[in-house]
Amino acid sequence: xxxxxxxxxxxxxxxxxxxxxxxxxxxxxxxxxxxxxxxxxxxxxxxxxxxxxxxxxxxxxxxxxxxxxxxxxxxxxxxxxxxxxxxxxxxxxxxxxxxxxxxxxxxxxxxxxxxxxxxxxxxxxxxxxxxxxxxxxxxxxxxxxxxxxxxxxxxxxxxxxxxxxxxxxxxxxxxxxxxxxxxxxxxxxxxxxxxxxxxxxxxxxxxxxxxxxxxxxxxxxxxxxxxxxxxxxxxxxxxxxxxxxxxxxxxxxxxxxxx
Numbered sequence: 001x002x003x004x005x006x007x008x009x010x011x012x013x014x015x016x017x018x019x020x021x022x023x024x025x026x027x028x029x030x031x032x033x034x035x036x037x038x039x040x041x042x043x044x045x046x047x048x049x050x051x052x053x054x055x056x057x058x059x060x061x062x063x064x065x066x067x068x069x070x071x072x073x074x075x076x077x078x079x080x081x082x083x084x085x086x087x088x089x090x091x092x093x094x095x096x097x098x099x100x101x102x103x104x105x106x107x108x109x110x111x112x113x114x115x116x117x118x119x120x121x122x123x124x125x126x127x128x129x130x131x132x133x134x135x136x137x138x139x140x141x142x143x144x145x146x147x148x149x150x151x152x153x154x155x156x157x158x159x160x161x162x163x164x165x166x167x168x169x170x171x172x173x174x175x176x177x178x179x180x181x182x183x184x185x186x187x188x189x190x191x192x193x194x195x196x197x198x199x200x201x202x203x204x205x206x207x208x209x210x211x212x213x214x215x216x217x218x219x220x221x222x223x224x225x226x227x228x229x230x231x232x233x234x235x236x237x238x239x240x241x242x243x244x245x246x247x248x249x250x251x252x253x254x255x256x257x258x259x
Contacts, residue, residue, distance in 0.1 A: 006037050007208050011052060011215025017244065018053070018187070018216070019060045019223025020230075027109060027162055027248050029053055029212065030102070035255060037208065042098030044205055046156075047198025051209040054191030056216030061184035063224035069181030073130030074142055074172050078164070079186040081143040082150025086190045089154025090197035096155075102256040105156045109249025112162055116242040125173045141171035146186070153190040154197070162245050164190075176238055180227060 010032040017028055029049035033039040039048065064070050093101060130138055145167040152163055164183040168174060174182070198204055230236045 003037055003208075004211055007211035008215040010036055011056070011212035012219035013215075014049075014053065014212065015056045015060065015216030015219030016223040017219075018056050018184070019063065019220040019225075020227045020240065027105075027245065027252075030105070031248065031252055031255065033208070033212075034102075039205065039208070041203075042102055043094060043198070043203050046093070046101075047195065047201075047203035048205045048209045048212070050191045050195035050198060051204055051206075052212030052216060054188050054195055055213045056220055057184045057187035057191060059217050060220040060224055061181075061188060063221065064181035064184060064227075067181070067224070067228055069177050069228075070185070071128065071130075071168075071172070071174055071178050071182045072185075074128070074138065074168065074174070075182035075185035077130065077139065077142045078146040078149075078168060078171070078182075079189040081146025082153065082164075082186055083189050083193050085147040085150030085152075086154035086193040087197060089151040089156075090194045091154075093155040094198070094201060094203070099256050101156065102252055106249045106252030106254075106256060108152070108156070109162065109245050109252065112166060113242045113245035113249060116166055116238060116245070126175050126178065128172050128174045128178075138172055145171045149186070150190055150193075154194050162241075165241070176241070177227065180241075 010029070013032070014029045029052060030042070030045050033045035033049055034042060039045045061070070096104075128134070128138075130142070149163045149167045164186045165176070165179045168179040168182055169176065195204065230240060
């Protein structure tokens with residue numbers, strides 16, 4: 001019973017984070033499942049989190065879509081390109097020792113978090129769209145970025161939002177709030193692809209996944225509302241995004257090294 005309560009509470013935190021920064025769901029979900037809920041296998045934690053995060057991301061996507069923060073053309077190309085990469089990455093990830101996988105995962109989080117803190121020359125182009133005029137410029141970056149991020153997402157068993165957000169910004173120069181909303185399309189697609197691979201290998205705890213999903217629906221609503229509020233304050237959302245990624249990354253490294 002306690003494990004069920006912890007799973008719902010952890011799912012709420014994951015959903016809140018997804019709504020707030022468009023990623024970080026699996027970043028938090030995997031450590032929470034291992035260190036709080038008590039899942040003994042990192043691979044089962046990865047598979048279970050992929051199911052839960054894909055569902056939570058889909059729910060949060062609806063909120064961002066209503067707020068009109070999703071750049072659908074760019075988001076869909078990035079997501080479709082990344083699904084093939086996610087499938088390949090998931091197969092490779094299952095062959096890597098669980099503790100080593102968590103350690104590498106944490107290191108990647110810290111690097112991405114630090115890079116996101118670098119000052120940008122502008123706030124981004126809020127009018128960017130994938131059109132007949134822009135596709136020659138945008139498509140190569142969106143497709144290439146999607147494949148690379150998808151492969152990393154599948155390898156680490158994550159939705160990949162903390163990689164997708166900077167990936168979308170780098171490919172299109174869209175503002176952070178639009179990258180967050182748009183990233184949820186890829187988080188849903190990558191998570192579902194990774195989850196299918198792990199489920200096929202029997203590496204999913206389905207009861208815990210459903211509890212995580214229920215908790216995520218509760219937390220996601222609050223996270224989406226806060227994201228829209230912080231978007232009006234210069235640099236606030238970027239700092240929250242980077243801070244969460246760096247802190248959790250350091251924690252994951254410390255726990256995986258100390259056992």
